[in-house]
Amino acid sequence: MDPDGDCIGSSLALGEFLTRLGKSVQYFNEGPFGRREIKEFAHFFHSGFSREHRRNKDSAVAVVLDCSTLDRIGSLADDVADMTTAVIDHHSSGRDFGDVKFINPSCPSTSLLVQQLIESLGEKPTLKESEYIFFAFATDTGFFRHLGENSQASFQLVAKLVEAGASPRRMYEQISSGVSLESRQHLGMLLNRVESHFQGKFLYTWENLQEINSYGRTNRDSDSLYQQLMNVEGVEILLVLREEEPGKAAGSIRTREVIDAGKLAARFGGGGHARAAGFLSDLSVEETRKQVFPVIEKLLSSL
Numbered sequence: 286m287d288p289d290g291d292c293i294g295s296s297l298a299l300g301e302f303l304t305r306l307g308k309s310v311q312y313f314n315e316g317p318f319g320r321r322e323i324k325e326f327a328h329f330f331h332s333g334f335s336r337e338h339r340r341n342k343d344s345a346v347a348v349v350l351d352c353s354t355l356d357r358i359g360s361l362a363d364d365v366a367d368m369t370t371a372v373i374d375h376h377s378s379g380r381d382f383g384d385v386k387f388i389n390p391s392c393p394s395t396s397l398l399v400q401q402l403i404e405s406l407g408e409k410p411t412l413k414e415s416e417y418i419f420f421a422f423a424t425d426t427g428f429f430r431h432l433g434e435n436s437q438a439s440f441q442l443v444a445k446l447v448e449a450g451a452s453p454r455r456m457y458e459q460i461s462s463g464v465s466l467e468s469r470q471h472l473g474m475l476l477n478r479v480e481s482h483f484q485g486k487f488l489y490t491w492e493n494l495q496e497i498n499s500y501g502r503t504n505r506d507s508d509s510l511y512q513q514l515m516n517v518e519g520v521e522i523l524l525v526l527r528e529e530e531p532g533k534a535a536g537s538i539r540t541r542e543v544i545d546a547g548k549l550a551a552r553f554g555g556g557g558h559a560r561a562a563g564f565l566s567d568l569s570v571e572e573t574r575k576q577v578f579p580v581i582e583k584l585l586s587s588l
């Protein structure tokens with residue numbers, strides 16, 4: 286459920302390959318297909334099992350891709366639970382399901398695992414499969430930006446996709462174009478009201494319910510906002526408070542290198558990763574701000 290580009294691209298690449306081997310493939314995903322870059326693929330996927338799907342379950346195998354736990358497939362889990370299940374994944378945690386597993390947490394995308402599976406059978410990805418694998422890889426790696434040292438194996442795999450005809454330029458356009466003007470204007474509003482505190486180490490912005498509704502939640506582009514602000518010189522912590530419900534706030538925290546965002550969010554009942562985390566507050570944006578600012582000030586003064 287709530288799939289990203291890697292989940293969708295990996296599913297379609299594997300499905301194309303299995304179809305090429307003469308297998309009959311059906312795609313499932315509960316959705317929603319909220320991310321702009323995957324919307325065009327939504328029509329390939331069933332959101333649940335039909336009566337006919339259930340009738341054919343005994344002769345079928347389920348392959349779960351890019352999910353670290355079975356509950357990540359949402360309501361489909363009930364139908365998949367008693368099926369023979371294969372798992373292909375690259376998450377480092379979770380996972381207590383699956384009869385056959387192909388899991389490699391050091392692989393930057395599930396799609397590159399699908400590519401290795403295809404190659405291990407002595408085959409090469411077709412152009413279409415290559416494009417799905419590249420698309421999935423590019424969305425999970427921020428178009429190569431999240432790759433560090435020791436990523437040569439990934440580049441070697443991707444080189445083969447380009448050799449098969451996948452165009453990085455076309456893939457980039459597919460992933461990044463098509464944004465709405467409203468989403469840029471929304472971004473402008475949030476950037477315009479950014480406050481800089483504690484010698485520029487802390488950036489803060491916010492929005493109220495009325496603004497959230499007037500720009501439309503589908504026009505939200507949080508990734509761009511975080512990216513723009515985390516590039517600002519000297520910033521260590523970014524906090525965005527949003528009035529998602531009347532009188533309640535949702536906080537998003539991003540940190541650069543020193544401060545653990547997950548630990549910081551945990552102090553307000555939330556959680557997440559070292560660089561990205563979030564929390565929900567029963568207080569208004571203004572009250573939440575008053576609660577969080579002193580904690581951040583103390584953290585920064587100890588640096």
Ligand SMILES: [Mn+2]
Pocket residue numbers: 291292351375393394395425
């Ligand atoms: Mn992934």
